[in-house]
Amino acid sequence: MKRVKVSNNVIRRLPRYLRKLDELTEAGISRISSFELGHQLGFTPSQIRQDFSCFGEFGQQGYGYNVPALRAEIASILGMDRGFQAIMIGVGNIGRALTENFNFKEWGFRLIAAFDVRPEIIGTMFHEVPILSMDMLAQFLRENRVDAAVLTVPKEAAVPVTEMLTANGVEAIWNFTNVELTEPNSSTLVENIHFSDSLLSLSYFIAERSDERAAKAARSEKN
Amino acid sequence: MKRVKVSNNVIRRLPRYLRKLDELTEAGISRISSFELGHQLGFTPSQIRQDFSCFGEFGQQGYGYNVPALRAEIASILGMDRGFQAIMIGVGNIGRALTENFNFKEWGFRLIAAFDVRPEIIGTMFHEVPILSMDMLAQFLRENRVDAAVLTVPKEAAVPVTEMLTANGVEAIWNFTNVELTEPNSSTLVENIHFSDSLLSLSYFIAERSDERAAKAARSEKN
DNA sequence: TAGATTGTTAATCGATTAACAATC
DNA sequence: TAGATTGTTAATCGATTAACAATC
Numbered sequence: 001m002k003r004v005k006v007s008n009n010v011i012r013r014l015p016r017y018l019r020k021l022d023e024l025t026e027a028g029i030s031r032i033s034s035f036e037l038g039h040q041l042g043f044t045p046s047q048i049r050q051d052f053s054c055f056g057e058f059g060q061q062g063y064g065y066n067v068p069a070l071r072a073e074i075a076s077i078l079g080m081d082r083g084f085q086a087i088m089i090g091v092g093n094i095g096r097a098l099t100e101n102f103n104f105k106e107w108g109f110r111l112i113a114a115f116d117v118r119p120e121i122i123g124t125m126f127h128e129v130p131i132l133s134m135d136m137l138a139q140f141l142r143e144n145r146v147d148a149a150v151l152t153v154p155k156e157a158a159v160p161v162t163e164m165l166t167a168n169g170v171e172a173i174w175n176f177t178n179v180e181l182t183e184p185n186s187s188t189l190v191e192n193i194h195f196s197d198s199l200l201s202l203s204y205f206i207a208e209r210s211d212e213r214a215a216k217a218a219r220s221e222k223n
Numbered sequence: 224m225k226r227v228k229v230s231n232n233v234i235r236r237l238p239r240y241l242r243k244l245d246e247l248t249e250a251g252i253s254r255i256s257s258f259e260l261g262h263q264l265g266f267t268p269s270q271i272r273q274d275f276s277c278f279g280e281f282g283q284q285g286y287g288y289n290v291p292a293l294r295a296e297i298a299s300i301l302g303m304d305r306g307f308q309a310i311m312i313g314v315g316n317i318g319r320a321l322t323e324n325f326n327f328k329e330w331g332f333r334l335i336a337a338f339d340v341r342p343e344i345i346g347t348m349f350h351e352v353p354i355l356s357m358d359m360l361a362q363f364l365r366e367n368r369v370d371a372a373v374l375t376v377p378k379e380a381a382v383p384v385t386e387m388l389t390a391n392g393v394e395a396i397w398n399f400t401n402v403e404l405t406e407p408n409s410s411t412l413v414e415n416i417h418f419s420d421s422l423l424s425l426s427y428f429i430a431e432r433s434d435e436r437a438a439k440a441a442r443s444e445k446n
Numbered sequence: 447t448a449g450a451t452t453g454t455t456a457a458t459c460g461a462t463t464a465a466c467a468a469t470c
Numbered sequence: 471t472a473g474a475t476t477g478t479t480a481a482t483c484g485a486t487t488a489a490c491a492a493t494c
Contacts, residue, residue, distance in 0.1 A: 007485070044488090057452085057453065060452070061492070062452075062494045101317055189432070196242075199397060204237065207302030267463060272478085276478070282475075287475065
């Protein structure tokens, strides 16, 4: 697979393509043009062809794209077939909710262990995932390949735990704490789930619309 | 406040500014230059000044920005002071985890009610939020101002519930279902929390780095 | 073959960065 | 005042869109 430098925007669109292709498959659609796919996602056909062309030639002139084949290509580009292994740090509310509700396997990750500091849960299993003591973390990382750590610890623990993880060779963190981990000069990959950022963006748009309406109402009152 | 058309990229950066300013406040720092702020966030000073200039003049030549004042401005731009009210649809695992762990008030939202279809929880309270029957939704929306709905229903219910919400005047949805709700021609604001999209982006970067290392290893083996 | 649609090159558009006069 | 740093205009860079020859 050719891996030229692909822009961040393109990468962020890949999972949306994947989801849409899964929806199409479910609906029994096996063939789609960039025109129709673009229409359904709100992208231009050009953008879609440009995006895919970063990785190869997946379509066929005069025909379009084969849905399952394209799906498989994108899954592979995203690394879903690489058998990545992940650990979870912090088995509190968020960690448990994630373990129960999020299907790591479906997205190519195997959650092989979880770590916590509370003696009462250490040594137990939670949904087929063993909960180990944080004291075991370093040893565990020496003995197992861990491609990513899911960070679901309390706010205060976020930075020290991150330091511990990177010091022990973890190079990718899926961060659920509402703490800014991205250090300007670190090579660790950090992907953030910032609930508040998301809600605040929505809040901005709600406020914007509200202001627009108020302005409109004020104008029509004048006339 | 001037509200010219602000690009999406700028809006997405605002919550990060807010968080950083809160961190600075906590650290007792009350003044910062665009240079230093940029350094800490990985942005250029130019970008920071450009971003802020969309909304007004918050700095002072020769001095920089006053941290609490700038924080207040951004909070206001994001609509955090507008007393937005939200309802939650679906009180399953995700809904409960969110109610327990996410402080809506901190971000300017008041969670005034939750809705579910399961008789055994209808009529109860969960963390000060009353759980009502879905049958009451339409009436509730007529009688209360609801600025946003938090969508935490099972996958299958996502589309029908969304239709019901929009039909009853809800114009903003915070979507936690892994379903593509953004219809190309709807005016409803949809903000998605797609866990899988986030993990798959991370997966891409892990795979990319792995490939780069393999290529490097292969090259050095040849020499 | 004729029609459709790709992959790719060129043109446009928008966002980021640089530069600098204004000013605290 | 001199030094620092903003707000803003201009330059650059990158991403999106348009166009079209290639081809199934």
